[in-house]
Amino acid sequence: MNELAARTSGSVHVIGAGLLGASVGLGLREHGVDVTIEDLSPTTVALAADYGAGRPRSAADDPPALVVVATPPDVVADVIERALASYPEAVVTDVASVKLAPFRELTRRGVDLTRYVGSHPMAGRERGGAIMARADLFTARPWVICRDHETPAAALALVESVALDLGGVLIEMTPEEHDRSVGLVSHLPQVVSSLLAARLEPASDQAIGLTGAGLRDTTRIAASDPELWVQILGANRAPVVELLDAFAADVADFAEALRDPERAGAKRRIADLLSAGNRGVARIPGKHGSSERFTTITVLVDDRPGQIARLLTELGELGINMEDLRLEHSPGAQIGFAEIAVLPEVAERALSDLAERGWRTL
Amino acid sequence: MNELAARTSGSVHVIGAGLLGASVGLGLREHGVDVTIEDLSPTTVALAADYGAGRPRSAADDPPALVVVATPPDVVADVIERALASYPEAVVTDVASVKLAPFRELTRRGVDLTRYVGSHPMAGRERGGAIMARADLFTARPWVICRDHETPAAALALVESVALDLGGVLIEMTPEEHDRSVGLVSHLPQVVSSLLAARLEPASDQAIGLTGAGLRDTTRIAASDPELWVQILGANRAPVVELLDAFAADVADFAEALRDPERAGAKRRIADLLSAGNRGVARIPGKHGSSERFTTITVLVDDRPGQIARLLTELGELGINMEDLRLEHSPGAQIGFAEIAVLPEVAERALSDLAERGWRTL
Missing domain, CATH: 1.10.3660.10 (6-phosphogluconate dehydrogenase C-terminal like domain)
Structure with missing residues (x-):
């Protein structure tokens, strides 16, 4: 049992076995955590279990140290309330993409939220469902933690350690700031x-x-x-x-x-x-937004397989590091463009070296 | 002298030697056309001439068969009017990104537009100026021709042949439709x-x-x-x-x-x-807009040079044709994502083959 498994006393319960819930389960199981799962749909539970995201919960199980609510946004407040009641010793978190509405609704209902820590991993895929789940879905993605000034340090630490071990980049915010x-x-x-x-x-x-x-x-x-x-x-x-x-x-x-x-x-x-x-x-960080830091060179490529790979391989041989790449095709044209962001100081050399090797550059 | 050079009687005059004008000059000279250039700035003319976009016009020159107006939009009507007057046998076209305003202004002034054919090559670069000009700037880009029902067939054919020979994809529209x-x-x-x-x-x-x-x-x-x-x-x-x-x-x-x-x-x-x-x-054509035709697979790549090239080379070895590629990095992360569009029928195989070769896919 590794460190995370020890912290969670070996047991995390995931409610909602869609893309996010099943991905949390898969990721935690890779860290040796015993994960139980539930979902309104028995088929979804069976599918997620088959994929290795966890096992259905049984009456004989010890109560979980952490409950992760991963249901659709419209029922998340209900499910958090129920989880806090069903597991009176557990820390409860959720992964919904909106944080203030469930927090307000639960407060309005008089639910004690001491054991609740909201969270939002900024991860997703084009298609949802357990079938698309991956243990590394959260790798290198921002993961927002919505702490309360009354949140006990141990509860916060537990949720943060799960986010970190699943590969997320932690960002703390209030629910208002997050939304x-x-x-x-x-x-x-x-x-x-x-x-x-x-x-x-x-x-x-x-x-x-x-x-x-x-x-x-x-x-x-x-x-x-x-x-x-x-x-x-x-x-x-x-x-x-x-x-x-x-x-x-x-x-x-x-x-x-x-x-x-x-x-x-x-x-x-x-x-x-x-x-x-x-x-x-x-102001936007990351390679795509950093147009001021890099110079874009444009290389003509035809539509044959392997052309882009050859171009990038040759760039590597020339010792030119590619900071970003975009492909563009005009409708009906057999020729496309590879727009490659490079450091400004190597742009001229990249253009002349590529031209020397027979590439057409713009 | 090739076909285009013959049609233009060997002579095209370009007014405005910025990015578009100088690129037209460079492209036409590659087809053996004698190109003369003028610009308000003598420095720009000298620079464009040095780059091979054409030569300054002299009093001894025969009148051109075609004049290409490539000035900034705010003076394009004035320059078209002057060109029609200065070269009473020439066909005059322009490459401005707006077509109706100059057409209306010239009509209001009573200018006879029989010899004028508007055009708009959908091409550009992040930076302008003759120094950025390229003979293949227009390759595979849409090139709009704004014909009039009174435009003589010979004038239309001349402008269209120039657009085609510079690599453009012809689209005919009225100035209203274009704008x-x-x-x-x-x-x-x-x-x-x-x-x-x-x-x-x-x-x-x-x-x-x-x-x-x-x-x-x-x-x-x-x-x-x-x-x-x-x-x-x-x-x-x-x-x-x-x-x-x-x-x-x-x-x-x-x-x-x-x-x-x-x-x-x-x-x-x-x-x-x-x-x-x-x-x-x-409805958007081309690879980027065709999300319904392709399935996107996501592969984790680290920030080392050559990783993307290696990935694409291996895709080629696996016989998987890449239809589109996007790179994405989260700020602060050492790991990025390559989102690769492939035909739906090869997506599953691509994922399993890449996983077998040690790539982490999402």
């Missing part, structure tokens, strides 16, 4: 992207034919599951409505400045809003 | 992305720390040059204002439904708008 933050960096972009993509539905084929990388990028997440997002947005209503109101005002403000560009200050207003966008995007 | 289309697929997404990114400027570091791939994608084009976009948006004011008004109304409508989700039809309205986004994004 406002995900509203801004996740829920607002989702709605904006969906509404932008919705404008394409009635567009002419000709117009769609002019689509470039910009529209592709801005609308990619519009392919997300509407049913899940109705739940998420409903659960984080207040911050999202506030953000949408402000955003609608921004769009109207921009339209107003553009409507009459000869009015004093109108062009300046447009330029200011576009510049604020420059500054906002520059 | 509405680029308003929808390029100008609206630009403004929306900029305004979304602008909301990040005052955000907390904690909130920014939760950023995932969705926000990165939706705000990537917010890094574009504000000065250029003030000109483009100003020149395509009417369609963009109309699109922004409609979009602001969509956002307000969504906010209204979310504000009171218990009202009859509110949840349905939210789900409908999100579903319309699903259908809109499914």
